[in-house]
Amino acid sequence: MARRLQMLGTTSDDGKCPTLYEDLETGEIIVQGYTVTDPEDVAQLADVLDGESFVVVPRDLLTRFAPKE
Numbered sequence: 001m002a003r004r005l006q007m008l009g010t011t012s013d014d015g016k017c018p019t020l021y022e023d024l025e026t027g028e029i030i031v032q033g034y035t036v037t038d039p040e041d042v043a044q045l046a047d048v049l050d051g052e053s054f055v056v057v058p059r060d061l062l063t064r065f066a067p068k069e
Helices: 039-043 059-065
Strands: 005-010 019-023 029-032
Touching (some): 019 059
Antiparallel strands (some): 005 019
């Protein structure tokens, strides 16, 4: 079943990422952003599980739109 998402906010001026969404059923936060693909960057990440990916999120996006609770 597809998630029901609500856009929380974006710092994009032209409709591109980054954007934060909330799953209305679970309260989980979904982040849209540019994928981190540089092998040296990825090598610094800990405990990476199959299926996980990483995106770049501007601090301003989180401080303005991330839920406070």
